[in-house]
Amino acid sequence: METPNIDVDLFKSIVSSVKQQFPIQEFIPLHAPVFAGNERNYVLDAIDSTYVSSVGTYVNRFESMMVEITGAKYAIATVNGTSSLHVALLLSGLQPEDEVLSQALTFVATANAISYIGSKIVFIDVDRDTLGMSPSALRIFLETSAEKKPDGFTYNKLTGRRIGACVPMHTFGLPCRIDEIVTICEEWNIILIEDAAESLGSYYRGKHTGVFGRMGVFSFNGNKTVTCGGGGALVTNDENLAKRAKHLTTQAKIPHKWEFVHDEIGYNYRMPNLNAALACAQLEQLNHFVDNKRELNKAYRNAFDNLDVMLVNEMENARSNYWLNALVFNDLEERNAFLDYSNRNGVMTRPVWELLPRLNMFKNCQSGSLVNSIWLADRVVNIPSGFRV
Numbered sequence: 001m002e003t004p005n006i007d008v009d010l011f012k013s014i015v016s017s018v019k020q021q022f023p024i025q026e027f028i029p030l031h032a033p034v035f036a037g038n039e040r041n042y043v044l045d046a047i048d049s050t051y052v053s054s055v056g057t058y059v060n061r062f063e064s065m066m067v068e069i070t071g072a073k074y075a076i077a078t079v080n081g082t083s084s085l086h087v088a089l090l091l092s093g094l095q096p097e098d099e100v101l102s103q104a105l106t107f108v109a110t111a112n113a114i115s116y117i118g119s120k121i122v123f124i125d126v127d128r129d130t131l132g133m134s135p136s137a138l139r140i141f142l143e144t145s146a147e148k149k150p151d152g153f154t155y156n157k158l159t160g161r162r163i164g165a166c167v168p169m170h171t172f173g174l175p176c177r178i179d180e181i182v183t184i185c186e187e188w189n190i191i192l193i194e195d196a197a198e199s200l201g202s203y204y205r206g207k208h209t210g211v212f213g214r215m216g217v218f219s220f221n222g223n224k225t226v227t228c229g230g231g232g233a234l235v236t237n238d239e240n241l242a243k244r245a246k247h248l249t250t251q252a253k254i255p256h257k258w259e260f261v262h263d264e265i266g267y268n269y270r271m272p273n274l275n276a277a278l279a280c281a282q283l284e285q286l287n288h289f290v291d292n293k294r295e296l297n298k299a300y301r302n303a304f305d306n307l308d309v310m311l312v313n314e315m316e317n318a319r320s321n322y323w324l325n326a327l328v329f330n331d332l333e334e335r336n337a338f339l340d341y342s343n344r345n346g347v348m349t350r351p352v353w354e355l356l357p358r359l360n361m362f363k364n365c366q367s368g369s370l371v372n373s374i375w376l377a378d379r380v381v382n383i384p385s386g387f388r389v
């Protein structure tokens with residue numbers, strides 16, 4: 001249906017540019033994994049070794065590789081990104097009635113993990129250019145709605161609850177203004193946990209995302225840049241936290257040759273060796289994957305340069321893995337018309353997640369101003385961003 005505000009020629013140009021990048025595919029998915037390296041070898045090797053579960057050489061190798069890639073001192077392998085977030089929050093000393101600041105525009109897992117530990121979430125706005133947590137919105141919220149008490153902690157003036165942690169997220173692999181968030185969290189004595197689930201291979205000022213805060217978490221789900229079916233990692237520079245994370249993710253068993261003694265309630269969160277084998281083979285190709293995705297972003301940027309639509313770019317000092325490319329349309333009507341047009345014409349596209357404060361489980365949570373989140377939710381569309389082979 002043609003409406004006066006809708007420019008079908010624009011949609012045609014975008015869709016044909018996407019098809020040009022993925023010429024042999026009939027329907028172009030948003031993101032599909034590629035297993036062209038040592039995946040088969042390593043997985044078969046893990047099977048042959050009979051160590052397919054949570055003990056095995058690939059799990060340890062995976063952790064070493066994550067240390068090398070991120071520059072963190074320690075990495076702990078987990079079953080998925082959500083469990084990594086859960087453990088990071090458990091290790092932050094949060095009490096059930098404490099509050100955690102996060103962003104309204106993120107995948108639901110961020111807020112779910114905060115809910116697992118019984119904490120209340122407060123939604124902070126994002127920046128329009130990075131799509132990640134806005135340091136200015138964070139500062140405004142703290143200055144107007146929080147106070148630091150003599151015990152050294154920060155409390156929410158409205159609810160009286162302690163604000164124990166802050167969980168920003170690097171949306172679609174684009175690094176947010178993490179250095180400013182670090183400064184604010186230090187000022188207010190709030191523990192910083194980075195949800196870097198989408199940003200493996202993304203850097204800010206030459207430092208890998210996920211290592212700016214006390215802890216950072218990564219996901220290796222099937223749709224992420226590097227996948228092992230399901231998997232996660234928690235990184236930290238703190239030896240004590242790393243030991244605690246390993247302990248909690250392995251059922252809190254006291255290491256011993258034959259005795260089964262557990263000293264607290266633990267979790268069965270350790271990544272199985274079978275998945276780790278796949279992860280190691282994929283991580284070997286990380287640089288190649290990121291180069292491939294950055295090339296695609298460049299091609300899109302050239303193609304969309306003269307069109308009346310914006311392609312989200314990394315900001316200065318940031319190096320994005322461009323996990324998912326994002327377009328920003330002029331308004332909701334145009335966004336919806338494009339979603340309809342592209343999906344009918346063989347190009348998979350999707351809107352950004354429904355804002356979390358609009359979901360039933362989180363509708364009663366406190367929020368700062370969410371002008372940018374609402375603005376973006378009406379306009380952002382992800383376009384195919386997989387590997388070109």
Ligand SMILES: *Cc1c(COP(=O)(O)O)cnc(C)c1O
Nearest residue numbers: 080081082107109197219220221
């Ligand atoms: C993928 C993702 C997660 C969760 O990772 P899983 O491995 O699927 O549990 C968490 N946060 C964000 C922002 C994600 O994109």
